[in-house]
Amino acid sequence: MTLKHSKQRDAIYGFLKDRKDHPTADVIYEAVRKKEPNISLGTVYRNLSVLKETGMIRTVEVGDGAVHFDADVSNHNHFICTECGCVEDIEMKSIDKVREIASENFDGKITGFNTYFYGLCSDCLEKRKA
Amino acid sequence: MTLKHSKQRDAIYGFLKDRKDHPTADVIYEAVRKKEPNISLGTVYRNLSVLKETGMIRTVEVGDGAVHFDADVSNHNHFICTECGCVEDIEMKSIDKVREIASENFDGKITGFNTYFYGLCSDCLEKRKA
DNA sequence: ACTTATAACAGTAACAGTTATCAATATTGA
DNA sequence: TCAATATTGATAACTGTTACTGTTATAAGT
Numbered sequence: 001m002t003l004k005h006s007k008q009r010d011a012i013y014g015f016l017k018d019r020k021d022h023p024t025a026d027v028i029y030e031a032v033r034k035k036e037p038n039i040s041l042g043t044v045y046r047n048l049s050v051l052k053e054t055g056m057i058r059t060v061e062v063g064d065g066a067v068h069f070d071a072d073v074s075n076h077n078h079f080i081c082t083e084c085g086c087v088e089d090i091e092m093k094s095i096d097k098v099r100e101i102a103s104e105n106f107d108g109k110i111t112g113f114n115t116y117f118y119g120l121c122s123d124c125l126e127k128r129k130a
Numbered sequence: 131m132t133l134k135h136s137k138q139r140d141a142i143y144g145f146l147k148d149r150k151d152h153p154t155a156d157v158i159y160e161a162v163r164k165k166e167p168n169i170s171l172g173t174v175y176r177n178l179s180v181l182k183e184t185g186m187i188r189t190v191e192v193g194d195g196a197v198h199f200d201a202d203v204s205n206h207n208h209f210i211c212t213e214c215g216c217v218e219d220i221e222m223k224s225i226d227k228v229r230e231i232a233s234e235n236f237d238g239k240i241t242g243f244n245t246y247f248y249g250l251c252s253d254c255l256e257k258r259k260a
Numbered sequence: 261a262c263t264t265a266t267a268a269c270a271g272t273a274a275c276a277g278t279t280a281t282c283a284a285t286a287t288t289g290a
Numbered sequence: 291t292c293a294a295t296a297t298t299g300a301t302a303a304c305t306g307t308t309a310c311t312g313t314t315a316t317a318a319g320t
Contacts, residue, residue, distance in 0.1 A: 001266090001267075002266090002267080002317090003267080004266080004267045004268065004315080004316050004317065005267095005268095005315095005316065005317085006267080006268055006269080006315080006316080007315095008268080008269075009268085024306085025306080025307080026305095026306080038269090038270070039269090039270080040269070040270045040271060040272090041270095041271095041307090042269085042270075042271075042272085042307090042308080042309085043268080043269060043270070045306090045307060045308070046268080046269090046308090047268090049308095059193075061191050061193045063189075063191045065277090065278085065305075065306070066305085066306060066307095067306085067307090077232075079232075079236060079238065079240070081238070082241070088238075090232055090235065090236055091235050092228075092231055092232050092235060098222075098228055098245065099247075101222050102207070102209075102220055102222050102245075102247055105220065105221050105222060106209065106220055106247075107252045108209065108211070108218075108249055108250050108251040108252045108254070108255055109249045109250045109255055110209070110247050110248070110249040111212070111248055111249040111250070112247070112248045112249065113245055113246060113247040113248060114245070114246050114248075115228065115232075115243055115244070115245040115246075116243060116244050116245075116246075117229075117232055117236075117240050117242070117243040118240070118241055118242045118243060118244075119238055119239045119240040119241040119242065120238050120239045120241070121238040122237045122238045124238070125238055125239055131295090131296075132288085132295090132296080133296080134286080134287050134288065134295080134296045134297065135286095135287065135288085135296095136286080136287080136296085136297060136298080137286095138297080138298075139297090154277090155277080155278080156276095156277080168298090168299070169298090169299080170298070170299040170300065170301090171278090171299095171300095172278090172279080172280085172298085172299075172300080172301085173297080173298060173299070175277090175278060175279070176279090176297080176298090177297095179279095195276075195277070195306090195307085196276085196277065196278095197277085197278090
């Protein structure tokens with residue numbers, strides 16, 4: 001199945017790649033609709049899944065029921081605020097050490113991992129102090 | 131809202147605490163039905179959510195669309211096989227170091243984290259070799 | 261440019277997991 | 291035993307997502 005070009009897919013990826021938050025399919029749909037008013041929600045889901053398969057985007061499982069999407073496929077992890085639900089990137093040098101530690105105690109083969117951090121984002125932390 | 135005792139909740143927790151896999155609500159429902167044939171799926175969901183709120187169980191977000199449940203609330207992490215989808219506990223001494231590393235590069239407050247490991251479980255690894 | 265093959269589309273119905281509603285029942289404390 | 295209310299079973303509703311269908315857009319060959 002060779003990919004064909006489509007402006008809908010362009011619009012979706014174009015929107016996502018400028019983003020550092022991690023929108024859901026629904027948010028992406030509403031946003032892309034401003035450029036492509038006739039786009040269908042099904043098209044958004046279909047293309048997000050194609051983009052994921054081709055490795056252009058990744059998914060982030062926040063645990064709120066919906067899947068979030070991230071056009072930054074570099075090796076990084078995520079922080080989820082338990083108060084406002086926002087999702088932020090979190091940079092960690094030396095996190096790859098984690099895989100080594102885990103592999104020592106496991107007899108299968110570990111190919112990758114995701115770490116999700118929970119807590120209060122700096123905004124919510126500020127609001128609590130006030 | 132003070133909790134009242136219920137045999138349905140007992141049955142659910144009783145089933146879950148003997149388990150080292152991480153069943154979904156649906157699996158729990160089918161299993162508990164053998165002891166409590168009249169139990170409703172809604173009751174299962176309701177009690178799982180109560181048990182989680184009271185800290186007796188925790189949820190595991192495997193990323194397969196359904197929420198998995200774990201009666202082991204001790205500090206441990208999970209491995210998800212990308213082939214068969216099974217979920218296993220993974221023991222890691224010194225994983226708490228991860229939080230420290232992450233906190234250094236983040237200006238909110240990190241209260242906890244979950245790491246999900248992906249790869250091939252020992253069974254699937256064996257099958258591939260054969 | 262015209263044709264053909266097929267990926268992608270919009271629209272919508274269907275689906276899975278979960279939550280909410282509600283009248284009836286079970287548990288608790290007085 | 292009685293009243294207060296948490297819990298229940300049954301079911302309807304809701305949400306995020308996927309599948310289906312007839313139509314349109316894209317790419318490649320002529």
